[in-house]
Amino acid sequence: MKSFLFIYFLTIMSSMAIAQFEPNYDETKVPEFSVPDPLTSYSGTKIENEKAWSKVRRPELLAFFENEVYGKVPGNLDDISFKLIEENTNAFNGTAHRKQVQVTLEKDKKSLSFTILMYLPKTTEKVPLFLGLNFYGNHTTTSDENVIVTSAWSMNNEDFGIDNNTPTEKSRGVRINRWDITNIIASGMGLATIYYGELDPDKNDFSDGLHQLFYEPGQEKPKADEWGSIAAWAFGLSRAMDYLVQDSAVGKVIVFGHSRLGKAALWAGAMDDRFAAVISNDSGCGGAALSKRRFGETVGRINESFPHWFCDNFNAYNNNEEALPIDQHQLLALMAPRPLYVASAQEDEWADPKGEFLSAHYATAVYRLFGKTGIDTIEMPEVNTPIQNTVAYHIRTGKHDVTDYDWKQYIKWVKKVME
Template identity: 65%
Template sequence: MSVQFSSAQFGGEFKPNYDESKVPEFEVPNPLKSFRKRKIKNVRQWEKIRRPELLDFFTHNVYGKIPGELKIESWEVVEQSNNALNGKARRKQVDLIFSKNGHRLFFNILIYLPKNVEKAPVFLGYNFYGNHTVTNDVHVRISEAWARNNPSFGIIHNQLTEQSRGVRENRWQLEKILDAGYGLATIFYCEVDPDKDDFSNGIHPLLYTDGQQRPAYNEWGAIAAWTWGLSRAMDYFEQDDEVDENKVIVFGHSRLGKTALWAGATDQRFAAVISNNSGCGGAALSKRRFGETVARINRSFPHWFCRNFMIFNQNEESLPVDQHELIALIAPRPVYVASAKEDLWADPRGEFLSAYYASPVYNLYEKEGIPSKEMPDVNQPVQNTVAYHIRTGKHDVTEFDWEQYILWADKELFNK
């Protein structure tokens, strides 16, 4: 396939729009009408007709297909303790190992489980700067994988260091998670695929054909690669007697929120999905062109999506889908979309509207979605099967966010 792109499609001069009055008029694609204009009236038609065609479009034109199958070759518990965090938790660090085409890759899952729960439900999510950043626990290993530089965390020359131990503890609220009876499993995302425009490392080369040096136009970018890693973690959980594999909640923030949504859409084993400030290519409607746009995200991060997605740079009106239909692909499983008031780049209103416009699909399953097109007040969550909140503050994960996620998971997975 040969596709020609104009300079405009790669972004050109870019000034983000933060003015609601300048949002272009557009038609929201109907998730309950097929590409051939057939109305979808029940669950059977959704699952036989509409869901497959939407999943196929997102696969080949947004995130990219995975060109083959690669299972866990072996796994190894490289460290564990039944007396972690001052006796509150069990800790386990597990390497998942893969090899193919002369390449070898492993990534490590850090798992904390509450001691008083025999088979624990688990929040699973990637972290940005290494497993050791989510806690001050000195026993957590420091990854040797490539990392994005962040001198304030002591990360230079793309290497993680002891200086960054615990620097993202606030984003994970591990104590609250454990006290609520949940486990936490986290993976340093760059161990699966380094977050840079270079497809010579990470998971991609393991599935190249002879002579291939980068994915084809409809093949997986980094988000789909990170999604693949989450599914392999799920494969492992199905073999771990201490984890309730039927109650794994996939979570992600920012680009990893985009990843969590795609993981929930493509792997129906995940019991629930949480998207925190995921923005463009995540929960936010692309056609609004508010904050970050398709052109800007493809210009700044050309490795995240498949190359076919570049066709829609400054051309969102031609998209036959939008991100509410990504959320709809998760139905009938619970999904939580969260925004922050000051995070205009991620378009909070666009994130909310996606949750709202996905709700008719949930209604087919007699699940409650977002009942009104009016956004809720700040810090006033709507906690239905499709849940949403917008909180005070910036692009981040906060204690408030985790408090809502835990309450919602209790309600949706345990009817508490």
Template identity: 65%
Template sequence: MTTRFIILTLAVLAICLTIFGQIVPQKDPNYDENNVPKFDLPDPLTTFSGKKIKKSSEWIEERRPELLTFFSENVYGKVPCKIPIYQWKVVEQSGNALDGKACRKQVDLIFKKDNHTLRFNILMYLPNEAEKAPVFLGYNFYGNHTITNDTNILISDAWTRNDKSLGIDNHRLTEDSRGVRANRWPVEKIIDSGYGLATIFYCEVDPDRDDFSDGIHPFCYIEGQQCPASDEWGSISAWAWGLSRAMDYFEQDNDVDASKVIVFGHSRLGKTALWAGAQDERFSAVISNNSGCGGAALSKRRFGETIARINAAFPHWFCKNFRKYNDNEVALPVDQHELIALIAPRPVYVASAEKDLWADPRGEFLAAYFATPVYELFGKDGIPSQEMPPVNQPIHNTVAYHIRTGEHDVTDFDWEQYIKWADKQLLKK
């Protein structure tokens, strides 16, 4: 075998790996601003054909649809069929939750198609003093029973990720994990502020593993299909679909103000909240907490987690078409500031943590900043400067941002900001 033949073989292999999105990421992630590559950020107000968008009507009629289509077909994956709620059931309810402050509801949403059945449960706490409550809606990671010590909350039998530190083993939830994530969900503070809280265990909609044989995906398979097509929904898109079905339910629940539902998410579920809010304009506001790569952070910065890394570690989250941009961000004709812009003119909050470098706090901030021109088309205030605000000093405009002390988590500080901002944007205009 000649040297020339070996070189040609390796070159062909490299090309094939690039095409099919299988190149192994660089060994060490970049955490140095000096090593961020130079890149051209696409202008959200210029169409793919080069037309400048100057009016909000042009954004709505021309630019927004083409961006939404691109993200749908090349990043998160489109939902290939309609699956309406077959039935809903209130499986538990009490008007005396939280020492009489709140009504607690546990509602099953049931879906049926052909020989498939899926159920997921919405846990709701609604303030008794409100006739129709504005609501924070968000997924939780380890079951509804983990967000509080309330012994009335049902324990899901869905598959879950193991976490021995939280008392979760054998991919099953038990009484041992009740209340283990109460630190992330200040239920009483939310109720005392006049808001309701609704949460869903995300693995009931689609188990968080690289297996498309369960969850909601098989409902849309054609004969012989075993996984989504290259432009069809990954798990993030499936989870976003679930949030919209919860919204369907809220629209007929007389205890919920469906015009004031704020979709919230942390980490991978922050990515989900952004995508849900971009697609479904019924959500009145969107909160992204430490959502990072594929969420609020700019992909072209290649800082912390990158497209190649996230697709390698979690190949089921995004559609297969997204793998074309593994270590190839330069070819990506969009970036995450345009995902945020798709939410305009509705309020959006992007939050970072100082020590969460994997999620690229500066990339999250810059995405909010570069989404601002779209909001300005609608007369809304965004991020006024490319200079990041000091730690723990939030910007509470229609496009909001804060970076707080600490790590990758959801804290009381975060929730205090979200409540104050929601008051300003939705309740006290």
């Protein structure tokens, strides 16, 4: 009984701490901090060329993010297999080729499957393809009644047809607004999407999803330096890439993500250089935004609210961002020299648009080593005025979301940088 009361007390106190959090939205209250130099190694060595970046600096930065922020994957799969479970060459009003591919991962006689929904323009040539995770099920991204309804656990939302944590037929098409499939297809590009809950349910419970495939006997949660949910979602994106690289219709793949799934897209892009380009849409804290600014959502707030997203080691920096030897611009730099797009929304102060912009700016130093153009100015662009270099950025009007405006910019940019 005492144990129960103690746990209950801690839960109440934690909830109160979250409820009482007051984010800073005042630039004059941003603490003074030094931006860690992406081109100076931990030993103090100046990185002056591509080779030194690739052999010295990049590996040590990647190792820090892997061990202290997102967590490492504890082992390798035993097997991965693919099964085409549905196909239509005359989909989307006759404009597209639809595929639904089941990916099955196996480890220690356990397995997990997820489904890739793909739309490709009708052509015999390989096409660039956007790959991104979705929040409520593949069937929510389109009104196409042939898309299979996802059956995995999902966040309850009556408006989205999620009942008892299970997506239903009512949820078909409720997220069309975030996936501009019509214009993606019309542009000659493709789209592939996966429901992120099939990879790892977004809850503070590691008993299901990808993690349980890798547990040692008796293990119930990841170790302190092992993967949280963001790393699991990123791992799933790479396993989808395992399929896409052998699909004869698919050319270069651009990994895309919004909000927490933008964090996953960035980590996938850092870990897997098969992704030809990376897009972060409103990814905020733990994504593109600089942590040391402590503007909007902070490291402590995100770890308190979503303790399953990052590895436990990241808790050492709760309300202690000044102790971080890195910051998120160095995560962005791990994409170099591949094209990178960071996008923000004017009303999305929680995600710190200025911190996202500055992160792209400070990552540019690494892109210069490769002769690539990024964000040279430290002054943010005007709203709805994109900067579209190898490192690209825009801030648009509106709130935390993915809009047709965003997709218009991404399509234009991909056509430019993929030439």
